[in-house]
Amino acid sequence: xxxxxxxxxxxxxxxxxxxxxxxxxxxxxxxxxxxxxxxxxxxxxxxxxxxxxxxxxxxxxxxxxxxxxxxxxxxxxxxxxxxxxxxxxxxxxxxxxxxxxxxxxxxxxxxxxxxxxxxxxxxxxxxxxxxxxxxxxxxxxxxxxxxxxxxxxxxxxxxxxxxxxxxxxxxxxxxxxxxxxxxxxxxxxxxxxxxxxxxxxxxxxxxxxxxxxxxxxxxxxxxxxxxxxxxxxxxxxxxxxxxxxxxxxxxxxxxxxxxxxxxxxxxxxxxxxxxxxxxxxx
Numbered sequence: 001x002x003x004x005x006x007x008x009x010x011x012x013x014x015x016x017x018x019x020x021x022x023x024x025x026x027x028x029x030x031x032x033x034x035x036x037x038x039x040x041x042x043x044x045x046x047x048x049x050x051x052x053x054x055x056x057x058x059x060x061x062x063x064x065x066x067x068x069x070x071x072x073x074x075x076x077x078x079x080x081x082x083x084x085x086x087x088x089x090x091x092x093x094x095x096x097x098x099x100x101x102x103x104x105x106x107x108x109x110x111x112x113x114x115x116x117x118x119x120x121x122x123x124x125x126x127x128x129x130x131x132x133x134x135x136x137x138x139x140x141x142x143x144x145x146x147x148x149x150x151x152x153x154x155x156x157x158x159x160x161x162x163x164x165x166x167x168x169x170x171x172x173x174x175x176x177x178x179x180x181x182x183x184x185x186x187x188x189x190x191x192x193x194x195x196x197x198x199x200x201x202x203x204x205x206x207x208x209x210x211x212x213x214x215x216x217x218x219x220x221x222x223x224x225x226x227x228x229x230x231x232x233x234x235x236x237x238x239x240x241x242x243x244x245x246x247x248x249x250x251x252x253x254x255x256x257x258x259x260x261x262x263x264x265x266x267x268x269x270x271x272x273x274x275x276x277x278x279x280x281x282x
Contacts, residue, residue: 036272045261049096058107074105092271121174131166
């Protein structure tokens with residue numbers, strides 16, 4: 001599902017006057033987009049990273065303990081986001097590495113709220129939904145757009161990654177809610193979210209649903225979709241899973257992720273076509 005916004009898509013038309021600025025990597029001025037084109041590759045890699053983040057988080061928590069695993073996840077996420085913010089343009093290996101760490105840490109955040117704090121998934125799901133709504137509201141109030149094709153300033157990039165992190169935490173809570181609290185199990189939950197993710201596509205095609213709204217609805221649903229199937233593969237048969245183990249599933253998902261990202265790095269198949277802001281001066 002390609003997400004477009006005719007007013008703010010930087011690679012389809014020149015930026016409006018307020019968006020122009022001297023290019024400064026990581027600065028406040030307008031720069032090149034550092035997010036990929038929304039193609040089939042985007043959705044495939046995104047779903048794979050959600051599954052890997054779920055099982056990798058569980059594996060680290062059980063191996064190292066929740067607190068050391070959480071510290072490691074936060075350190076990895078912080079390091080990669082710093083590199084992402086300092087990058088001058090979209091680099092597939094860096095962007096998707098950051099997404100993987102957001103997936104891992106987002107899972108940890110949702111699990112901490114449930115396991116350590118003791119909040120039921122019904123409460124945490126509502127809480128993360130409100131947090132996501134607040135982030136999106138602040139983003140729109142500040143920038144008047146939620147299009148990912150408009151991510152060419154530091155402020156918009158900050159809103160983007162805050163939204164992404166919140167969607168991962170929300171998706172984790174919702175996936176565990178359906179699988180555990182509602183007793184659907186992981187495999188039926190996966191099929192449920194596979195059906196739900198079609199709705200934004202149909203809404204966009206047949207009901208005129210706003211492209212940006214359709215994109216973010218589908219984006220949120222990729223998290224419980226990928227995580228439910230990954231959990232099903234990793235958990236033991238006693239929990240209606242395949243029993244492969246979270247470590248093995250994480251490695252199995254890492255292989256196609258690394259392969260696809262390597263392909264995107266070389267082919268530039270999802271690199272946005274855009275005009276450097278300094279070329280627009282004068």
